[in-house]
């Protein structure tokens with residue numbers, strides 16, 4: 696089994712289903728340093744303690760609201776201070792809501808874009824400052840099946856923000872390539888997490904016949920974070936059980 700012993704990682708949204716699964720799979724692969732961040736401090740500490748119980752890997756836990764540029768700058772600086780370097784960043788923090796076009800007001804629109812796109816951008820920009828000096832690193836951004844399909848149960852701000860993540864990732868991949876910074880996207884389909892507990896997904900709509908798990912997504916993230924993906928940048932891996940094959 697390959698290991699991530701010589702690498703360190705920061706995961707946003709690490710109190711959530713997909714973020715926690717990514718943290719666990721990195722820990723199972725003996726990551727050298729792990730920083731977990733989320734706005735929900737209690738849940739973050741719970742994720743970290745489960746990971747430590749199973750793998751022995753201790754995490755640095757930093758609670759922060761990613762909507763503010765200064766918070767993102769401080770977060771990356773603190774992660775580097777605590778771990779020495781930063782090789783992998785996984786941007787899982789995000790929100791979505793059920794509804795239709797009439798259930799979106801200006802406040803919700805701004806909140807969705809502030810978290811799903813603006814916060815993600817500033818995390819990436821601050822990460823670039825570190826990785827450019829290292830001449831190495833990789834970032835994995837979570838988009839969504841909804842980015843290309845428009846979404847089915849969610850309000851339209853969500854797929855719009857996730858489509859922007861796909862495009863932003865390509866811009867960043869071009870900006871990072873000269874310094875060997877790879878930037879890729881993972882686009883999950885229907886995944887059982889807290890975000891989707893009320894959505895009532897029907898497994899019969901999925902060609903592989905089941906709803907996905909955080910572990911399904913984490914496997915793709917692990918691959919992109921590994922040296923096996925060293926020639927992959929600006930790409931998107933769909934993890935959706937075949938629900939869309941565009």
Ligand SMILES: NC(=O)c1ccc[n+]([C@@H]2O[C@H](COP(=O)([O-])OP(=O)(O)OC[C@H]3O[C@@H](n4cnc5c(N)ncnc54)[C@H](O)[C@@H]3O)[C@@H](O)[C@H]2O)c1
Nearest residue numbers: 708710711712713734760761788789837839883886888890
């Ligand atoms: N679950 C799915 O079916 C699915 C499908 C496609 C894409 N995604 C994407 O995958 C990512 C992870 O989703 P998940 O299913 O684990 O959801 P989740 O709700 O379990 O986790 C999201 C995490 O983001 C955190 N967060 C929200 N606002 C924040 C803020 N301002 N600052 C810091 N952290 C904040 C939340 O506290 C939460 O822990 C999201 O970007 C989501 O859009 C999920």
